Amino acid sequence: MSATAVAPRLHGIRHRRITVLAVLAAAVLAGVVLSITIGSRSVAPLDAWHALTAPGDTESDIIIRSLRVPRTALGVLSGLALGVAGALMQGHTRNPLADPGLLGVTQGAAFAMVASIMWLGASSLLAYIWFGLAGALVASVGVFALGMVGGRGGPTPVTLALAGTAVSAFLYALTSALVLLDEQAMDVFRFWQAGSIAARGPDVVWQVLPFIAAGLVLAMINAPGLNALSLGEDVARSLGQHIALTRTVGVAAVTLLSGAAVAACGALAFVGLIVPHLARALSGTDHRWLIPYSGLLGAALVLLADVVGRVVAPPGELEVGVVLALIGAPFFVALVRRRKPVRL
């Protein structure tokens, strides 16, 4: 067979991948429409469009602009962030059990939030989120530094994963001891733990947006390096990849993405645990595709789960994290059962 006959086939693979990407993007778009129009007060899509383009003072216009739009934006952002962070984390550690909170991000955020309530008198959502973000960053940098100590060429995946787990357990223990002493902190903590994107204003969206945007850029830069790394460190190095730099960029991306998402929306990190496994079934092992697939799938799932949570138990709402687990996890288990899982 000649070289020219191989090329069209390579093209075919690429076409299929772009199609899948388009389908996933369409799913996110559908999720956005549903999220803006459906709720305790449903709005026709055309009216919603009107509320966005030519806002008036009607009640539904106000609901859409001040509640639904920020909520939807936060759903998209956190879903993107956690899906991408999960794919990066599993790729770097080559461990299917790795979630975006593995580096201590989730527990760092939780601890900082609870501590700020108890000792610094933090009382507003915006303050919790700033403290949570700071806690996530500090914990993650700490774990990474721990993995770096004494090692040449950066931390190995196993030490990173174990150090992260140990630090997370340590922080979780402190947090759960603290909340036993303080009822207000306990109250904030238990709702934060369930995960939610509701009742957060536009200011929260603007607060986390730069972190998530920066994280997404770093993630896409990291993708080719991750592909090289998945062939082993020696092959990666011979392909001209700088190992320690690749790991550092990956960890920075995961920290920004999951730190921002978790601080704003609570312990949703398991979105990032499940979504990459689903995305891998569509993309195979190429991170340049796996990462965008995971992001879009994460966003679509978070939006969908949030919408379901709004309508399933009126007049109340179910937290998005709860719905996500209750819908997403059985689907995930069914998929794992049906076909041979794509391994890391």
Next chain:
Amino acid sequence: MRLQAAAVKLGYGDRTIVDGLDLGIEAGTVTTIIGPNGCGKSTLLRALGRLLKPQGGEVLLDGKRIDRIPTREVAKVLGVLPQAPTAPEGLTVADLVARGRHPHQTWYRQWSTDDESAVAEALTMTGLADLAERPLDELSGGQRQRAWISMALAQGTDLLLLDEPTTFLDLAHQVEVLELVRRLHHASGRTIVMVLHDLNLAARYADRLVAMRGGRVIAAGEPHEVLTEELLREVFELDAKVIPDPVAGTPLVVPIGTHRQSS
């Protein structure tokens, strides 16, 4: 001299394996490093491919210190295939080979026509075009090894370092892989350095043999100069007869040991 090790000291942690070794690789040759297990041949190859940083001395690529050249630039002229590499399960041959294009890609240019033709050519040259979409783990050992070599080819380097490319392969597949190496050398004048265990195949396919023992080069030169009965005794502690290979005329090692009497 394309690639040169000058007084290199190599080791892992406190353990020194190679101390003060000099070796030069000439352009357009196939060099094979032989030696007993643990003599430091793989360590040397890793250092030549800048996978291992020397504790002393230096490795020069085209006269420049290899650790001073950006690793990505090195990857455009020098490809290394480590011993028994592993790939993620489910990775297809085409995907693996495409990853060889890594050093030529940037975030804004992920898949150029150069990339595509290099991958197609590498697949064709290794006879894998028909298997392009098969997952690597479904292939035979020989096919898998060819796929890895194909990846190194797609990298488009004219210097190739191969660490035991024939491990785990039966004789027919060993010959198949080495024929491929020879073809690459003939077709495009690539400079190739290999570590091999089979002395007879090494003698057959190399322009130059380098025999190592205890981290030192004992002899280097054309196969018939290096592969002598004295050297086999010194390097491998092996009593053997060396006769001309009836097919190629290269040296053929026949070990003397106890053997079953034939009638």
Next chain:
Amino acid sequence: MTSIPLRLGGLSWRIRPRGVVVTTAGLALLALLMALSMRMGDIELTVAQVLAATFDPADPAHFVIMELRLPRALTGALVGAALALSGAIIQSIARNPLASPEILGVTNGASVLVVAGVVASGSAYGGTSGLLTSLGVPALALLGGLIGAVIVYGLAWRRGLDGYRLVLVGIGVAAVFTNVKFWLLTVGDVNDTGRAMVWISGSLHGRGWEHVQPVAVALAVLVPLALTGTRSLNALRFGDDTVTALGLRMNRARAAMILAAVLLAAVATASAGPIAFVALAAPQIALRLTRSAQPPLLSSAAVGAVLITAADLLARTLFAPVELPVGVVTAVLGAPYLIHLIWRARK
């Protein structure tokens, strides 16, 4: 030399000296901690007083030793050993250092049922009622743990058991259980939630002989079973191809070991709540101390027992009379030590 042969007539074993040293040192440390546990508390006792009180039913401290401190310390040690053993088995089978009984659905299943029990029974009359009192928390936890394990195992089974699929199914089921648990916590009254949180963190408060017995029986039966399974565990660490090549009835060996791990974790959780970190950390600590390739079973058990006994001693004496949940102290104690070992290994 990492192992020495031991031959007795026709029998022969291979013994790892480091494993023996670590296990022996662990048991000695455990004895010391147990002795300290007998001495310390609201009433400080000397060693002589402890000994006198132990053997003299008329001694005023007899009740404190025999009915409060001893059963509590024993529960802690046995639970630690059982959880660590369970973790060591699972980490070997999954070939993953992050695996713990959680992925088998045991701890989360137990948590869901117990939290549901606490929340459903309510605290309207200042106490527990309904399902919770009639069944009791330990029985509820045991039931929940076993149900959780059956669900995971049933879903992961598909013409045989694949370690990777088991891990993935475990993740999925754990996500469902954890979120049902969180949801129940948000639904419940904040007082109930507080009580449920104490149990979820793991506690040895008020544990008596009735908590010692089930764990002791489980260990007595399952430790020999697990040890005979070590040989197959060694093989399971390699890929499925290798295992088949080594001539093991792979699924049967795996199923037996998983069953042992499930029972150990379920019984331990029923006695002391889901003490999360021990099952993950103890095998990894033992592995680093013995410098072996996979979690060593007996050394892991010794490490687990020491970890929880030490943690409980601190939990009840550090801020006395306020008592910390033992699970919290276990993580505070075990995590830095594991980090220290990881850090040291890189030097």
